[in-house]
Amino acid sequence: MRLLTHNVLRSPMKGVVEGYPLRIEATDVQMVESEVKEEFVKHMATTLDWGALCKAAAEVGMPEGSLPPALTPELLEDSSFLEALHRVLMDMHVVEGTLVCPETGRRFPIAEGVPNLMCTEDEVR
């Protein structure tokens, strides 16, 4: 699971108000380098929940200050920033761990990089 994916996830449980960000408890995090997609990252940047991304970066063990505290229009024009953002969004993978719903505490396992958000009809009705 990429941090990009984590950033767009919302808890499927019924009755949640915001439902995100889900807390990450990671036991295996890997970085797999991919070709930088600068235009994509720039396009996505404004869709991200920045606070959630900073929190997620800390939860997967990235050092504090890996990301600026807020996104500014100037940063979006800065190639080296976009590359660094690409590394965080696209290259950091939570391979094993658990996602936790911030409101209900429901736990969703991540195995071999794939989060399992399956829930029963009862949990969503």
Next chain:
Amino acid sequence: MSRPELQTPPELFYNDKMSKKYNSNSRMVGIQAEISDRCIELLNIPPGQSYFILDVGCGSGLSGEALEEAGHVWLGVDISRDMLDVANERETDFGDLCQHDMGTGLPFRPATFDGCISVSALQWLCYAQTSEQVAKTRLLRFFSSLYATLKRGSRAALQFYPDSTEQAVLISSCAARAGFTGGLVIDYPNSTKAKKYYLCLSFEHGYKTPAAKRAEPEGGAAAAKFDGGSRERRGHRGKPKKGKVAKTRNWVLAKKDQQRRQGRDVRDDNKFTGRKRKDKF
């Protein structure tokens, strides 16, 4: 032969054996690739843009491969872990996966995706698999959650196999109830084999569904254009620099095979196997 949707739940039908078979049938691969390309075309994305696309019922990642070739980043959702495992083995650079039942409502934040495609999956929602499932409720949950999670102005193109006109109408009417405009595009309506239904959805009032393809594709069935090799050839495009990684990966895979033969407990292979790791950012 009666439809698989009537017999088994999808997560059991698309089991390990079926998932592998699905992916190694080159005729099937060709058809799915062509449908995927058509879905992407129906999204009408400005040329040269690299967008974030949701792939619902992504299965073994064939449609994801088409999205990637078109330059997009995608997130695939599927209910079958076995299908996802096959997708996970693919060397995708810009895809990611998530296990989920679309009938329980998509688990994503509002206004997130630039488009959604789905290839041959939607009809599964018309069949209640357990006594608690109600088809219409599940369709409505799916479409309302899709409506919420798509960015305003984006589109969805969902190809599916209805087993009756009523079913096609049920699906379309649930999409409309969720707030979407649009409708069905039926390609090759006069061919029993090549005929395909695409539900094209938009946020625009007065959105006119795109024109259907009428003339039969050359050689009859849509599959004729593709053979097993064409997909592979396409796969090489724009993917340089893989050589080095592949070598170490193959080495790791061979090593693991050897250990398995020795009866040792070895982890399953996936796309992280033998890839460059960096613990610290």
